[in-house]
Amino acid sequence: MKPTTIEKVFNLMDKTLFKMICKTEEEREAMKKYLIATLAML
Amino acid sequence: MGEKEIRLYNERIELFKNATEHKPMKRVPVFAITDNWALFYYGTTLKEALKDPKLEYAAYEKGLCDFAYDGSAFAGITMPMNFVTALGGGQYKDMDTLQIQTGQSLNMPAEDYDKLIDDPYRYILNNMLPKKFSLLSGKKVLPMFMKFASAMGQMGGWAGNKAKAMENFKNNHGLPILNSVPSFVAADIILDGLRDFKGIMTDIRRCPDKVAAASMAITDQLCIPSISYAQKEPSDELYPQLYLHLPPWIRPKAFEQVYWPGFKKYLDEFASRGYKLIIFFEKNYSHLYNYLKDLPKNHIIGLFEEDDLPTVKKEIGDVICVGGGIKTEDLMFKTPQECVDISKGIIDQMAPGGAFVFAPNKILLAANDAKPENLKAVTEFVRDYAVY
Numbered sequence: 244m245k246p247t248t249i250e251k252v253f254n255l256m257d258k259t260l261f262k263m264i265c266k267t268e269e270e271r272e273a274m275k276k277y278l279i280a281t282l283a284m285l
Numbered sequence: 286m287g288e289k290e291i292r293l294y295n296e297r298i299e300l301f302k303n304a305t306e307h308k309p310m311k312r313v314p315v316f317a318i319t320d321n322w323a324l325f326y327y328g329t330t331l332k333e334a335l336k337d338p339k340l341e342y343a344a345y346e347k348g349l350c351d352f353a354y355d356g357s358a359f360a361g362i363t364m365p366m367n368f369v370t371a372l373g374g375g376q377y378k379d380m381d382t383l384q385i386q387t388g389q390s391l392n393m394p395a396e397d398y399d400k401l402i403d404d405p406y407r408y409i410l411n412n413m414l415p416k417k418f419s420l421l422s423g424k425k426v427l428p429m430f431m432k433f434a435s436a437m438g439q440m441g442g443w444a445g446n447k448a449k450a451m452e453n454f455k456n457n458h459g460l461p462i463l464n465s466v467p468s469f470v471a472a473d474i475i476l477d478g479l480r481d482f483k484g485i486m487t488d489i490r491r492c493p494d495k496v497a498a499a500s501m502a503i504t505d506q507l508c509i510p511s512i513s514y515a516q517k518e519p520s521d522e523l524y525p526q527l528y529l530h531l532p533p534w535i536r537p538k539a540f541e542q543v544y545w546p547g548f549k550k551y552l553d554e555f556a557s558r559g560y561k562l563i564i565f566f567e568k569n570y571s572h573l574y575n576y577l578k579d580l581p582k583n584h585i586i587g588l589f590e591e592d593d594l595p596t597v598k599k600e601i602g603d604v605i606c607v608g609g610g611i612k613t614e615d616l617m618f619k620t621p622q623e624c625v626d627i628s629k630g631i632i633d634q635m636a637p638g639g640a641f642v643f644a645p646n647k648i649l650l651a652a653n654d655a656k657p658e659n660l661k662a663v664t665e666f667v668r669d670y671a672v673y
Contacts, residue, residue: 247411251426252433260434264441270514276406277511280469280503282418283409283478285364285375 286456293459297355301463302521304606305561306583307640313632313671315664316463316608316642317357318565318588322649323348324362326657335366338446342453350458351657353664358526358563358648360450360462365443371436373419391481392417395488398495401479405503413479463563465516465523471503471547472496473530485531489539496543504547509554519559524586526563533568537575545576556581564605565648566590574600590646595634598641607635608642611663616645616655621662628663632671643667 246254257271265271286294300314324334327344334341341361349357369375392413393401401408415422420436423429447464454460475496476485488496516525532540555562562585569591570577577587578601588608589597598607610631615624628643635641649655 248424248426248429249410249415249421250407252421252430253410255426255430256433256437260437273511273514276507277466277514279406279409279414280474280507280511282372282414283474284469285369285372 286459290456290459294455294461297459297461298521300355301461301524301586301642302561304640304642305586307603307606310639310673312673313636313641313643313667314355315353315667316586316588316644317349317352317354318359318644318648319345319348319357320359320363320648320650322651322654325652326351331362331366334362338442338449341446342450345450346454346458349454349460352660353668354460355668356461356463357454358462358464360447360454360464362443363467365440368436368439368443371432371439372421374417390477390479391484393479393484395480395484395492398488398492398499402495402498402502405499405506409478461522463522463524465520465525466514468512468515468525468527468551468562469508470527470529470531470544470551471500471508472544473528474503474507475499476531482534486534489535489543493539493542497546500543500547501550504551508547508551512555512558512560516560519561521561524561524563525555526565528565529567532570532573537572540573540576549576549579552581552585556584560584562586563588563608566592571596577601578604580604586642588642588644594631598635598638602638602640606640606642608644609646610635610643610667612646613649613654616659616663617653619659621658624659624663625666628667629670632667636671636673639673643671 253275257275261271261274265274296311297314300310300312301316302308303310304314321331323345324331326348329340329344334344345359345361397408397412400412420432421429444466451462451464454462476482480488485496516523532544535544552562564585564587566587566589570589571592574597580601582604585605586608587597587601587605590609592609594607594609601607611624611628615627619627632643645655647654
């Protein structure tokens with residue numbers, strides 16, 4: 244399935260900002276999931 | 286950090302730890318659940334404090350340290366509002382108390398439950414966020430990326446300010462802020478973020494199996510995997526916080542089907558990793574004690590708003606540390622002596638046997654949630670009287 248615009252944005256964030264913040268891939272995955280849950284609640 | 290502050294800090298951490306773990310306590314700890322009330326007390330506004338982290342800290346410093354608290358749930362403004370503003374949207378319209386009003390969070394049609402169950406991450410990302418936040422609804426990747434990265438800077442700023450404030454409270458006042466990043470129960474994400482109150486109540490009647498399946502999918506795929514980001518490791522100084530919204534409005538049978546499985550699994554996961562939690566049992570839970578008896582033992586401080594505290598202690602006090610106490614109505618409308626008398630009654634009933642934390646019955650949000658002189662009288666009284 245072709246990624247949507249917002250998915251492409253999150254993929255870019257994953258390769259840049261999230262990579263800077265988190266030391267491991269596991270941490271990045273945890274952060275992304277936390278971020279999505281938080282955005283759902285804000 | 287001076288010697289006095291170190292001693293105070295460690296004593297206070299031990300008070301909360303022992304209360305949570307059902308161990309002998311030196312005295313009943315007094316817990317602050319002060320939110321925007323601190324801004325009113327200081328004489329500023331949310332709008333002003335959001336522009337100035339130093340002002341925000343000064344307001345919360347006064348709002349916490351003018352009173353005899355042993356710990357606090359919050360170190361400052363509880364929501365990353367500058368981040369929300371940068372995203373363009375969200376459901377916090379009341380900028381004085383940061384309360385969500387009903388009707389603001391219908392972001393998913395009932396027909397989409399299967400999509401949500403199948404992949405909650407992709408569903409929320411693709412279907413909900415672009416509708417909710419104007420920044421995330423664009424068509425061009427690079428401009429959206431740049432703006433989103435900038436908005437994330439606001440989120441980082443908020444988190445950084447919180448961490449700094451917590452450090453200052455510890456070093457300058459020996460005051461623990463038992464606050465980790467807030468966590469969310471899956472069914473409350475459906476209520477508060479996706480279907481709104483009317484929607485989910487209808488769903489529970491018409492398709493409870495779908496609500497239950499969505500709750501478990503969100504628990505398994507979002508909530509549990511994000512625990513380590515919410516707080517990297519367990520600590521006696523940091524307690525992830527949960528705010529429960531749906532349970533008071535649904536019958537036990539519905540609770541058992543749609544809420545309890547995900548909630549229990551989530552809490553058991555936290556407990557198995559050694560975390561302690563603070564749970565805000567908002568409204569009334571007297572119809573659910575039979576379930577709450579199965580919560581993980583010695584890991585939870587439960588703050589109860591409307592339940593009769595002695596009954597809570599009798600029913601589930603051997604499992605969780607019970608928290609709560611004087612009503613905000615009393616703190617606002619009674620005299621200091623009347624408030625002290627009420628607090629004495631609460632301590633006499635609740636302190637025996639330990640595992641009790643004294644706090645107002647509700648989070649202090651608005652200016653009329655408490656008179657400062659009553660808070661001062663009560664916190665100082667409990668600190669001095671509730672000694673074992």
